[in-house]
Every structure is written in C-alpha cells, then in structure tokens.
Amino acid sequence: MPADSLVKISDINFAYDDRAILNGVTMEIPRGRLVAIMGNSGCGKTTLLRLIGGQLKPTSGTLLVDGESVPDMSHDELYAMRRRMGMLFQFGALFTDISVFDNVAYLMREHTDLPEEMIRDMVLMKLNAVGLRGAHNLMPSELSGGMARRVALARAIALDPMLIMYDEPFAGLDPISMGVIGQLIRKLNDALGATTLLVTHDVHEAMLIVDYVYFVSDGQIVAQGTPDEIRASSDPFVHQFVYGEADGPVHFHYPAAPFEQDLMRQGAYG
Amino acid sequence: MVEKSVSSVIELIRTVGHHLNDGLQRLGFAARFFVMVLVYSGQSFRRLHLTIREIYFSGFQSLLIILVSGLFIGMVLGMQGYETLQRYGSSEALGVLVALSLTRELGPVVAALLFASRAGSAITAEIGLMKATEQLTAMDMMAVNPIARVVAPKFWGGVISMPLLAALFSAIGVFGGYLVGVVLIGVDEGAFWSQMQGSVDFRYDVWNGVVKSFVFGVAVSLIAVFEGYDAVPTAEGVSGSIKRTVVYSALAILALDFVLTSFMFRGL
Numbered sequence: 001m002p003a004d005s006l007v008k009i010s011d012i013n014f015a016y017d018d019r020a021i022l023n024g025v026t027m028e029i030p031r032g033r034l035v036a037i038m039g040n041s042g043c044g045k046t047t048l049l050r051l052i053g054g055q056l057k058p059t060s061g062t063l064l065v066d067g068e069s070v071p072d073m074s075h076d077e078l079y080a081m082r083r084r085m086g087m088l089f090q091f092g093a094l095f096t097d098i099s100v101f102d103n104v105a106y107l108m109r110e111h112t113d114l115p116e117e118m119i120r121d122m123v124l125m126k127l128n129a130v131g132l133r134g135a136h137n138l139m140p141s142e143l144s145g146g147m148a149r150r151v152a153l154a155r156a157i158a159l160d161p162m163l164i165m166y167d168e169p170f171a172g173l174d175p176i177s178m179g180v181i182g183q184l185i186r187k188l189n190d191a192l193g194a195t196t197l198l199v200t201h202d203v204h205e206a207m208l209i210v211d212y213v214y215f216v217s218d219g220q221i222v223a224q225g226t227p228d229e230i231r232a233s234s235d236p237f238v239h240q241f242v243y244g245e246a247d248g249p250v251h252f253h254y255p256a257a258p259f260e261q262d263l264m265r266q267g268a269y270g
Numbered sequence: 271m272v273e274k275s276v277s278s279v280i281e282l283i284r285t286v287g288h289h290l291n292d293g294l295q296r297l298g299f300a301a302r303f304f305v306m307v308l309v310y311s312g313q314s315f316r317r318l319h320l321t322i323r324e325i326y327f328s329g330f331q332s333l334l335i336i337l338v339s340g341l342f343i344g345m346v347l348g349m350q351g352y353e354t355l356q357r358y359g360s361s362e363a364l365g366v367l368v369a370l371s372l373t374r375e376l377g378p379v380v381a382a383l384l385f386a387s388r389a390g391s392a393i394t395a396e397i398g399l400m401k402a403t404e405q406l407t408a409m410d411m412m413a414v415n416p417i418a419r420v421v422a423p424k425f426w427g428g429v430i431s432m433p434l435l436a437a438l439f440s441a442i443g444v445f446g447g448y449l450v451g452v453v454l455i456g457v458d459e460g461a462f463w464s465q466m467q468g469s470v471d472f473r474y475d476v477w478n479g480v481v482k483s484f485v486f487g488v489a490v491s492l493i494a495v496f497e498g499y500d501a502v503p504t505a506e507g508v509s510g511s512i513k514r515t516v517v518y519s520a521l522a523i524l525a526l527d528f529v530l531t532s533f534m535f536r537g538l
Contacts, residue, residue, distance in 0.1 A: 053411055079413035093408035110414050 006031045006163055006195045007052060012061035014047060014219075021047050022058075022219040029163075034189050034196040036206045038241065039216035045199040046090075048216070049165050052197070053087060054078045066162065083111055086156035086194075090168040092148040094140040100127070100151050101136040107158040126154040129191075130184055146177025150184065157188055163195050164188070170202040178202070182209050203242050207231070215241065300496050307425050307495065310418035314426065320419070324427025328389040332435060335388050336381055340372075340439035343380060344446025347371055351447070352455050362461035366469040368447030369440075373470065373479040374535070377440030379527050382486035385432055386519035390494035393424050394515040397498025398508035406499075421499060425491045432487025433480050440479065478534045485530060489522045 007029035014022040021044045029035045037045050050056045051063060057071045064070070065081060073081060094103050104123045108114055114122075127133045130150040140148060149169060156164055166185060170178045186209040189196040200206045206213070207227040215223040215230075215238055223230070223238045230238060256262070314320055351367040397420065400406050406416040444466075451457040470476065494515050501511035 055407070055410065079415075082411055082413040085411070087408070087411045089404045089408055091403065093404040095405055095408075096403070107412055107414075110412070 004031050005029055006066055007197070008062070008064040009048075009052075010062045012048075012051065012063060013059045014044075014051060014056065015059055020219060022051075024061075025216070025219070025221055027214050027221060027224075029195055029197055030212075031195050032189075032193060033211045034186060034198065034209060035212045035214070036198040036200060036210040037214050037216055038199075038201060038203060038206065040201060040241070043216045044219045045201075045216055046167055049087070049167055049197070049199055052163075052165065053082065053085060083159065084162045086158070086161035086164045088149070088152050088156045088164070088166045088169055090171055091145075092140075092152035094143075094148055094152055094155070096140050098139075099136070100132065100138050100140065100143070103140065103151060104136075104154045104158055106155065111159065122158075123154075126158055127151075129157075129188065130154045131180075144177075146173050146180065149173065149177070149181055153181070153184060153188070157192060157194075160192055161194060163197065164192075166196070166198045166200070168200055169198065170200055170205050178205050182206070185209060296500075299500070300492070303496050303499065304492055306417050307422050307492070310415060311422045311426065313415070313418040314422035320423035321426045321430070324423045325431050328385075328393065328424070328427045329431025329435060332385055332388045332431070333438070335384055336435045336439050337442050339380065339384055340377075340442035341446040343376060343439075344368060344372065344443030344448075345450045346446075347376075347443065348447035348450030348455070352451055352457065361457050363465055364447065364451045364457050365444075365462035365464075365466035368451070369444055369466045369470045370475060372440040372443040372447075373475050375527070375531075377443065378436045378479050378483040378486055379523060381436040381439040382432060382483065382490060382523045383520055385428070385435060385487075386490045386494070386523065387516055389428060389431070390490050390515050390519050391512045393428065393491070393494040394498040394501070394512050395508060397421065397424070397495060398501035398503075398511050401499065401501055402503040402505075402508055417499075421495045425495050428491030428494065429484070429487040432490065433483040436479065436483035436486075478530075481534075482527065482530050485526055486523050489526060490519045493518050493522060 005028040007027075009025060009027045012022055012025045013020070025044075025048065027037075037048060039045050047056065051058055052065060052070065054070045054073060062069060066084075068077075068081065070078070070081065094100075095106065098106070101123055104126050105119050108119045108122060112119075124133055124136065127136055130153050132147060132150055132154065135143065135147065135151075140151070143151065153169075169181050169185065173181065182205045185196060185198065188194070198206060198210060207230065210227060212226055213224065213230050214221050217237055223233060223235050225233065230242065233239065233242075347368045348364065351364050351371075352361055355361045355363055355367065397406075400416075400420065406420070409416045409419060448462065452459045452462050497511040497515045497518070501508050
C-alpha cells in the first residue's frame, strides 16, 4: 500500500460495555483509492465506519483522518472534519419530508452561502451524475430502493468530499441496481479524486470495483489484498466467504448444547 | 422456607432499586437534554422559518380539535352552570362561572391535554421515526446538529403554540356558554356579559391562565421531543415512546396544575 494514506488506523479496540467489537484492528486507506471492508454481519464493519466518522470513540488505539486524530477532536473540529466527508447509509436515510432536489441541496444550504440559482445548477449536476435529474421533483416515498440509494449517493457527494463512506450500499437491491450503484461508486471516486471506503458483504459486486479489500471477522482483520489476491487466497475464511459456503471457520450453527441433549432434556414440553 | 422468603425480599429490593436507578438516570438525561435544547435554541431562532413551520404543524393543525372541544365544553358549562345557579336564583352569574372556569382551569388544562394527544404524539412519532430510519444520524454525519435543526424548533413551536391554543379554547368556550345560556336558555345577555366583565380580573385570572398554559407547553413539548429523541429505533420502540408522551404529558399537566393553582390562588 502507498505511504500517503488519508485514513490510518492503528491497533484500534472498541467494546460496547463488556462486549468486544473490534480487537487490535490496523488498516490504511490510501488517497484516491477505493477500499472495501468485508465480513459477515455483526463482525464490526459498520462500527469501524462510525469510528472513522467520529460517532463512536475507540477504547484504545489511534485513528487519523487526513493526519488528524478523530477521537481527540472537539465537537467543532469534528463537525469541520465531517463537512469534508460524505456518507451513504444502508437504506439511504433520505429526509422523507423534503423532495429529492431539497435532499441533495440540503448540505449546500446548510454549509454554504451560495445563491439559490447556483445551488440549483449544482444539484442538477449531482443528480445528473447519478442519472436522476428527471426525478428531482419526486418525494423520497415515490422512489424505488435503487433510486433512493442513488439520491443518497448524490447527497453524499454534494460538497465534493475528500472521503466517501458507504455502509452496505448494495443491501436489498436487484442485480441491475447493484451494478449501477457499483459503477457509480467507482466513477464518482475517480471523477472527484476522492477516497472511498466501502463496507459491504456483497463480495462479487465489490470485487469488480475496489482496489483493495480487508476481511474482518470477530473484530479482527483476518485477510487483506487486492481482488486478484483475494480470489487466489487459500485462507479458509476468505474461501468460505468468497464462495458462500455454509460451513467453515464461520459456523452455520449458533453455539449451543448438543442437539440430543436439548431434545432429551427433562421437562422440555413443560 | 425462610431462605426463600429472604431471597424474594432481596429480589424485590433489587427490582425496586433497579427501576429507581433507571428512572433517575433517565430523568438526569432528560434534564441534560433540556439544557442542550436551550443551548442550541439560539441557532434555531436565527433560522426562524424552522420554528414558524413547527408552529404551523403543532399549533395551526391542532386548531380544529381545540376549537370544537372548546365550543362543546363551553356549551356543557353553560348548561351545567345554569342548572346549579338557578337553584340559588343567581343564573345571571352564568357568564362569570363560564369565564372563570375556562380561563383559570379548563382552558389551559384541557387544551394542554388535547395538545399532548394531537401534537405531542405527532412530534414524538416524527423524531422517533427519523431516528429509526437513521435520518438524525445522517444529519449529524453531515455536520448538522439534529438538536438545533430538528428538536429545538419543534420544542419552541410547541411552547409558542400552547398559550395561543389555550386562549382560543377559552374564547370559543365562552362563546359556547353564551350560545347555550343566553341564546338557548334565555339568561339575560346584559347580565351575562357585564358580570363577566366585572368579575374576571385580567392579571389574576387571565394572566395566570396564560402562565399555566406556557408551563404546560414547556412540559408537553419537552416530553414529546425527549421521548422521540430517546426512542428505541424500532417500530415497537417508537410506539412505546408515543404512548409515554401521552401518559407522561397528562400526568405532568395535572400535577403541575395542582402546584401552579396552589401558588396562584392560595388567597382564596
């Protein structure tokens, strides 16, 4: 990985009360690259995004974004940093009481003094980039899942952020929408000169567009590499994940007592 | 046997302590939240259109239920009041009875109860659903403070609307009393209005009613925004928050009414 990294995470630990979520995670996101964090549900991927965005503070470890320590930032410093970040939430998180146009214009109106005519042009440009210029008058309730995700994408890039984070952008989408979103993520990263962090469990779609992949399991990085390295990997976890095998290092069954013991347990029927 | 009863007593103490601890923690969080709302109110007042929008949603859209309820309560007061007063030959005092009942008590209290069920529950539902659909988190991630942008305008929208709604409730209630007492039953119109004018004191009766409705407005709005903001982000969690808004608001209104009344009218 190149030395100039926008995000540097070293030996991060995080726990909710006594439940450890991340254990000694170390990773770097180089500038201008598209990096994916993959892993099964509940492995700590989204927590990692929230730590980078400063919504959570790590128990220990260092986390630098553009050379500044996010956990040590004051409220104002954090907000200044977030203005340079864009985030796409799992289900879009569009503001349901305002139109598509106003959703995309939201950040411009909140954080800039641009005249309304200029905001209009910029919003239409962003919507055009995601192919939804014609839908600018619709309300979020009138959009399909894929369209809502694209509007949220246009909103995330409204102020040309240096870092764009995606939380499960492919979740619940049909194959066509998935492909569209995947290509948009790649194109927007290159066109804006941004750095992108993609959290997903959709291996096949992500492998087509990313530059580098980190695999997270039980709060630890278990594998990493370029998509070609990952495909060629003989690591059992990576193999199970990439080929979608039911059993392997990640067990099919939730930990339990032996089945026979449960069936024969006295009083099982009250 | 003794061991069992000792352990059940310990369990009872533990449960009570747990609930007490939880309750105090939540109260502390609510107090801290209230301070945060006040701190960020300046930001929301600088963008007055946000608060005006909330006055429209909370206040204007509650007008129908407030006016219709006020009219009927005034009409019932007119009937019940006449029935009682005419036994003592003082049916001309009907105007005084209707006006004092409404301005001092029924106006602020019933309007606040209706406001809590109509607008308070809607505020909680909206904020709770915004939380459940990650809209508040998204706002925070966009460096837009959700308390300044969403919560404070809703809070002040409720606080400003409440006294206005209570005043309208009382006014339409007096008209309802007039309709029944004067138009239908035939109480002397001059006596109805002149006795009312002579006996209702602006500072003592009307102003105290306004103070009451302002306090109820603060209580209901705070409960509504807090319950929404603190909602568990699931369908069940939001419905629980809405229920708590209505129940806690009703209890707070009635308890505060007793406290305020005992301070305001203790000379009587």
